[in-house]
Amino acid sequence: MNFYSIVHNDFDGTASAAVYSRAVGSLPANIWFTEPTKIHNLIGKLELRGVNKIMIADIGLNEGTIDQVISALKSLISKGASVQWFDHHVWKEEWKKKLADIGVEVYHDTQTCGAGVVHNVMNPQDEFSSKLVSADCSVDIWLHNDPMGEKLRRIVENNREFSWKKKIIETFYNGILWNDEFQSILEKQVDAELKGYQKLWKYYRVLEINGKKVVVAIRWRGPPDISYAAQFLMTREKADVFVSANGKAISFRSAKIDVRRFAAKLGGGGHPLAAGASLNMPLIYRFLRRVGIVSPANKWVSNIVKNTISDLGYFEYKQKNISTS
Template identity: 75%
Template sequence: MDYYSIVHNDFDGTASAAVYARAVKSLPKNIWFTEPTKIHNLLEKLELRGVKSIMIADIGMNENTLSKVLENCKRLINEGAEIQWFDHHVWKDEWITKLSDTGVKVYHDVSTCGAGVVHKIMNPDDEFSSKLASADCSVDIWLHNDPMGEKLRRIVENNKDYEWKKKLIEIFYNGTLWNDEFQKILEDQMDAELKGYQKLPKYYRVIEIDGKKVVVAIRWKGPPDISYAAQYLMTRTGASVFVSANGKAISFRSGYIDVRRFASKLGGGGHPLAAGAGLKIPLIYRILRKIGFVSPANRWVSNVVRNVITQVGFYEYKPKDITTH
């Protein structure tokens, strides 16, 4: 079967492509790793070249690019393409309806990860795909219920290069979940992360909002990454929400609070338990941060966070069921 894969450039996108390949018993003729903010440009340039099937997975929809996505999906379908779109991000019902009306087969389920949606629809009886999707969902939607997820995420995102992700899809397609190469990468990553945890106290503070603790951090260089630091600091401080800012953007994480509401208030979005938005820290605080004075930037971000959470409130995340069109 000849088909194209278009997926997010992270663990979930990689896993989604592998699960789909196992379901159709064929690797894609070509694969693209992209972002929701760039999908419309990719579709606009896409040429079928004799390939009639396109799978898109773990790519959310943005309102400001919707019209271009619809236009290009309609063009490709008119040229003979069949498009399947699997996703788990939060969509408006009207987006799903409009995309379905162009002829795209949409599978939407916010209770799982992208690979989980593909697995449910395409090959629910494949044991290996079940293991891969479980590991992926554990870290992608912050379930943290499968130790393999913490290991594989480090492997996939250790290298951002196209060839590395393509190689991983082939490894997963052939039914290998772990090997000696992965073990060596994991050991090196863990060594770097353990050293990184020692520097974190300089970069975060804990504030209290409506009786709940919130960790606010200014981004540091190097490991650990945001997700692992969030888990560590929330556990250490007893916080319900972790927030980090890098000068241009802000990220929210939680184990049970719907943080997408906070990101949406700031014009962003994402997953219910892991979301983000643009947030430009004033220049003076960014300069101070660069020369080693982190506290002024942290106080400024903390004030923003306090205002947003106070306005929005804390809501526990309750997963919804699958939507298929």
């Protein structure tokens, strides 16, 4: 089958494209890796060029761009396109209705990862896809219940180049979950991470907010990845929430607190245990961060975090039965 894929620029998006490809028996004619904040621009510029099937996966919607997304998709559908949209982020019911009203097939399930939604709809009997989805969900929605997820995420996100992501999808499409090349990359990545952990103390501080510890960090260059650092620092500092900022965005992580509420208050969203929002840091703090002075930036972010959490309070997230297959 001839189709286009539009997926999130991470492990879950890559896995979603691979699972869909296995379900339909062919690789995409073309694939785009993007972000929820950019999806409307991509769709608006998309040319069908004889391909009428479009799958979108692991891309959430937001209030600010929904009308532009609807307009762009309506135009493509009027030209003969059929669109399937698979996602697991939190949506408003009215968004689903708007998409359905213009002819988009919407498959939405917040109890799994993006690839899990694709798998459950398209090919739930495929054993290889079940293994890939299990690994993907483990890290994407912070279940941490499949060791393969920690390994594969390092492999997929080791290289952000399009050619690497495309190669990964082809590898998964052919039913290969692990190979010698992946093993070599993993060993080098872990070595670099171990060295990186020794430098983290420069970038974070620990706050006590409403009786709980919160780690606030300013992003650093190189490994460890922010998700792995979050787990490490929350364990080390006995903290319940981890927050990081990079000058343009802020992200929240927790093993038990619903942090999506904090991200939503700042205009963002995500998953209950892993969420984020845009946050433009003042230019002076970004400049100081670039020259290695992170304390002013950390103080600025910490004030925002204190106010946000103090206003909303903590709510423990009760996980429902999560579907990974």
